[in-house]
Amino acid sequence: MNAFAHALLPAAARGLFDDEALCRAMLDFESALARAQAEEGLIPADAAEAIADACAGLVLDAQALTDAARHGGAMAVPLVAMVTQALQARGAGDAARHLHKGATTQDVVDTAQVLMTRAALAPLLAALEEAIALLRQQAADHARTPMLARTLLQPAQVTSWGLKCAGWLLPLQRSHVRLQALAVQALALQLGGAVGNRSAMGEAGERVAARMAALLGLAAPAGSWHTQRDTWLRLGLEAAVLAGSLAKIAKDLALLSQAEIDEVAEGPGPGEAAQGSARGGSSAMPHKRNPVACMQAIAACAPVPGIAATLLATMAHAHERALGEWQAEVAVWPQLWIQVFGATSAIRDALAGLRVDASRMAENIGRTWGLVHSESLTQALAKALGPQAARARIQSLGPQAMATKTPLPELLCADACVLALPPGQRAALQAALHAACDLERAVEASARQCLQWLHEDGDDPEDPS
Numbered sequence: 001m002n003a004f005a006h007a008l009l010p011a012a013a014r015g016l017f018d019d020e021a022l023c024r025a026m027l028d029f030e031s032a033l034a035r036a037q038a039e040e041g042l043i044p045a046d047a048a049e050a051i052a053d054a055c056a057g058l059v060l061d062a063q064a065l066t067d068a069a070r071h072g073g074a075m076a077v078p079l080v081a082m083v084t085q086a087l088q089a090r091g092a093g094d095a096a097r098h099l100h101k102g103a104t105t106q107d108v109v110d111t112a113q114v115l116m117t118r119a120a121l122a123p124l125l126a127a128l129e130e131a132i133a134l135l136r137q138q139a140a141d142h143a144r145t146p147m148l149a150r151t152l153l154q155p156a157q158v159t160s161w162g163l164k165c166a167g168w169l170l171p172l173q174r175s176h177v178r179l180q181a182l183a184v185q186a187l188a189l190q191l192g193g194a195v196g197n198r199s200a201m202g203e204a205g206e207r208v209a210a211r212m213a214a215l216l217g218l219a220a221p222a223g224s225w226h227t228q229r230d231t232w233l234r235l236g237l238e239a240a241v242l243a244g245s246l247a248k249i250a251k252d253l254a255l256l257s258q259a260e261i262d263e264v265a266e267g268p269g270p271g272e273a274a275q276g277s278a279r280g281g282s283s284a285m286p287h288k289r290n291p292v293a294c295m296q297a298i299a300a301c302a303p304v305p306g307i308a309a310t311l312l313a314t315m316a317h318a319h320e321r322a323l324g325e326w327q328a329e330v331a332v333w334p335q336l337w338i339q340v341f342g343a344t345s346a347i348r349d350a351l352a353g354l355r356v357d358a359s360r361m362a363e364n365i366g367r368t369w370g371l372v373h374s375e376s377l378t379q380a381l382a383k384a385l386g387p388q389a390a391r392a393r394i395q396s397l398g399p400q401a402m403a404t405k406t407p408l409p410e411l412l413c414a415d416a417c418v419l420a421l422p423p424g425q426r427a428a429l430q431a432a433l434h435a436a437c438d439l440e441r442a443v444e445a446s447a448r449q450c451l452q453w454l455h456e457d458g459d460d461p462e463d464p465s
Helices: 004-007 019-039 046-056 064-073 076-089 091-098 103-142 162-187 197-217 230-255 292-301 304-313 327-353 360-365 373-384 389-403 407-412 424-435 439-456
Strands: 147-150 154-160
Touching: 004 019, 019 046, 019 064, 019 076, 019 197, 046 076, 046 091, 046 407, 064 076, 076 091, 076 103, 103 230, 103 439, 147 162, 147 360, 147 389, 154 162, 154 197, 154 230, 154 373, 154 439, 162 230, 162 439, 230 292, 230 327, 292 327, 304 327, 373 389, 373 407, 373 424, 389 407, 407 424
Parallel strands: none
Antiparallel strands: 147 154
């Protein structure tokens, strides 16, 4: 990553899949393989101990490893050479002939990817849980806070800020559940050997795999998955779906924070006072407070669909070992998790300090001069004039309401077709027209839906118990 990429992501993202993490994960694979094979009697116990000790104390030269893999096409060859040198330096050179027994490059790299993904999933889920909790609180606190719903970026009807937050909340909760469920199977050991049948370990292969999986804290699959990537990629694709949900939240928040709308605003960033400048400031315009967290989330999510498409495109592995497809997968897999973690962290930060201006939300509703209540106004008017006539009058008077800044119910009450009604019917209709624009009444359906969603998830925000 260059400096621009680093500036868009939290510092914690940088170490998730870095060279140090990869090297350590591959060494952990070799150590566990040797220990498991020793426990099954396939290699001497002292050789396994020497290999484990060498792996524990070795710091691999990541650049040399990469250069050698680029030349030979297989990372296990230089890896084995480096561990062998470490064994020789420790006076345990004889143990080297038992190193990497029955395994292949894909076993090492796939398992290393699994170990790094498990490590990356923990902070991702933690940030996601924080974002979920923040949204739940917003939804509970603002179930009946009226705001404009907007369709095709235009004012539509009245909804509630709570329902909007609950709508963002649900897909995050679903991804949280599914990521954990998919991880149970996907975070599995890879050990297949040359063609996936563990032939070099004979009948002990399955037992070695089970022991290795236990040592590494991974699932033990029935066999190798080196060319069957469906379970593995489902985990990655769920992360990509999460990115889409996060991008939607970021875009909505950014739009609502525009000065012309001004219904929400990001709060101060971490350590803003110490930095001596406002978060989201401009080099040219001192007044600006840009929605930086939303920007970071949107930018982090932007590459994810392309990465997901690449992962799907790599599934057509040739025969028993892919020629380029697997290599392309492992090259982009880390970036997926880094981007999604970055987006999750940014959304959490945006929500953590979010300022909600309920009065501005009500003001923006008022600036529509009653047009957002057109559906309920039509229903009230239709009882006296019929549906077609009611719709025609509202369509005719709507532009006048906006042009003269006169509430639409007032124009309707003074309209000739209403004034022509018998006094009793006219008075009842005029009362109904004003009632149709009552905000508490207008927000009720959204509040009910919001509270229902929260209650169905096992938490009734109106129940103090």
